Each structure stands twice: as structure tokens, then as C-alpha cells.
Amino acid sequence: MKSRLIASLAVGAAIALGTTGCAMISPQATTIHYSPADGVSVSAPGSPLQVRNALIVADEAGENGNFVAAIVNDTDDAQTLSLEFGEGSGAIQKSVRVPARSVVSLGSDDTEPLLVKGIDTLPGSDLPVFFQSGDADTVRADIPVLDGSLSYLESLAP
Secondary structure, eight states, X not given: OHHHHHHHHHHHHHHHHHHXXXXXXXXXXXXXXXXXXXXXXXXXXXXXXXXXXXXXXEOTTSSEEEEEEEEEEOSSSOEEEEEEEXXXXXXXXXXXXXXXXXXXXXXSSXXXXXXXXXXXXXXXXXXXXXXXXXXXXXXXXXXXXXXXXXXXXXXXXX
């Protein structure tokens, strides 16, 4: 009788441990970094600026696009974000000046988006963009290119 009781307890403990032990080895979804919007966030170690929700709203042909993002400067000095859209000899260079302790929201009611002519990237694709600010290294990010078919992006199309 005792051996049946001990065997039942052992089987019950094994089942309980086997069904609940999965959480011990699987990653927690809440610790995985992701961009919860249409755009992507970009930051480089040591960079004074952070780029949040970066995306490009292009015309139907993908010829020209408006760069839309929030650029955050948490430092006590004004900073410049250097951008290079595309790669190689056809790359397009732009820059954005961000005042100290402020956020520049390109494409908001207060600030126009940054028009980039000649991107030659169809909506639905990604465009490699290189970001650099301060003394930090240049960071590459693949920025999504969207069109103005969504109602909240319609006013941002070039």
C-alpha cells in the first residue's frame, strides 16, 4: 500500500514539474525589445540622440519619400543627427539639428517631415539608412517604406 502511495506521489510530482518547468527555460516575451509601431527605433551606444518610430512615407512610384521620426536629445547641448539614405554612390545625405533637452518630431503638426528625393524604393520595402550623432559610431537600420494608403499616413505622403 505504501509503495503505491509513494509511486502515485512521484508520478504526480513528475507531471507537475514537467508541465510547469517550461517557463524555466523559455525566454520571457516581456523582455524582448521590439518597436511597437510602424517604424523602428534606432540608438547607438554612446550616441547623444535617440531615433524613435522612424519610417518613410513614399509616393506610389517610390521615387521620393518623407522621413518621419521622433528624435530625442537628452543632453544639455544642441546635437546634429546625420542621415544617409541608401548605400554607395547614390546615397542621399541629410541632417537634422535637435535643440538641447528636446524632441524633434518630424511629420508632426509642428514640424514638417524630412523630404528625401530620389530614394527609388517601392512602398513595402526597407531602405538602409545610416545614423550618426556626436562621437558615436554610425549605425545602420533598415527603415520601412510605406505609402499613404493608411488614413494616418495619408497627410505624410510627398
